[in-house]
Amino acid sequence: MKLTDIENHLRQFRIGIAGAGGIGSNCAMALARCGVGELVIADNDYVEESNLSRQYYFTDQTGMSKCKAIKNNLERANNKVSVTTCHIQLDKKNIPDIFAGCNAIVEALDRPEMKEMLIEAVQTRMPGIPVVVCSGMSGWGNNELIKCRKIDDTLFICGDELTEADEDLPPMAPRVGIVANMQANVVVEILMKLKR
Amino acid sequence: MKILLNNREETLRKDLMTVTEMLKEKKFSYPMRIIKINGTYIPKEEYCSTFIKEGDNVQMIYLMSGG
Numbered sequence: 001m002k003l004t005d006i007e008n009h010l011r012q013f014r015i016g017i018a019g020a021g022g023i024g025s026n027c028a029m030a031l032a033r034c035g036v037g038e039l040v041i042a043d044n045d046y047v048e049e050s051n052l053s054r055q056y057y058f059t060d061q062t063g064m065s066k067c068k069a070i071k072n073n074l075e076r077a078n079n080k081v082s083v084t085t086c087h088i089q090l091d092k093k094n095i096p097d098i099f100a101g102c103n104a105i106v107e108a109l110d111r112p113e114m115k116e117m118l119i120e121a122v123q124t125r126m127p128g129i130p131v132v133v134c135s136g137m138s139g140w141g142n143n144e145l146i147k148c149r150k151i152d153d154t155l156f157i158c159g160d161e162l163t164e165a166d167e168d169l170p171p172m173a174p175r176v177g178i179v180a181n182m183q184a185n186v187v188v189e190i191l192m193k194l195k196r
Numbered sequence: 197m198k199i200l201l202n203n204r205e206e207t208l209r210k211d212l213m214t215v216t217e218m219l220k221e222k223k224f225s226y227p228m229r230i231i232k233i234n235g236t237y238i239p240k241e242e243y244c245s246t247f248i249k250e251g252d253n254v255q256m257i258y259l260m261s262g263g
Binding site: 021023024107108109112113116119120134135136137138149151155157159160162163164165166171176 | 228230232235237239240255257258259260261262263
């Protein structure tokens, strides 16, 4: 299949991304470059200098809302992608509305409690919509421990499922990038099987 | 009874037990996880009232911080 045919196919679909930190910003960039038609991104944070160690933002964007910065960056990478951002704290109630019409949702949240909330909301209130989860990407090395598991048609998990992010084991660009791109790869695989 | 836990056969002491009892018997203590039984998502509040029976397919995912 030629790249233009792939892009024409992917252009028909909408993907939700919950969180625009290390995972969300990198995953969104991969999906934008692939030519996914519409990205809906939710985050309520602002770009800080410390984020630049792994997140897809630039030095001149510190202080800017991640929503504004990510939209700008994605449109610079591919001006055909439509980027809708929501500067909002996700909760059980607003998730189905914010991500309505999405063909799959990328979980890119930091705290396990938030991950659980997002997964539960999608699995119980958006039946049939796949959610692609990240779990375990801190530190460095150990490429061989990073994997992707398909639980069923609606639940995928990427990461080492072992490492917790903390001060002594911070998330760093290489492993965060690997997991984010792995999630994007799962999304593309899901979309390439979808018919319109 | 025998169940499938993350695609591996596991033997549990009783023939019917709640999710909470299974987690205790298997000593799964890490609190942040999600569980699906035969493809159905089980919310945490229902762990003590949801039963696992012979042959069930139980999928468990640990949720580690970072994203």
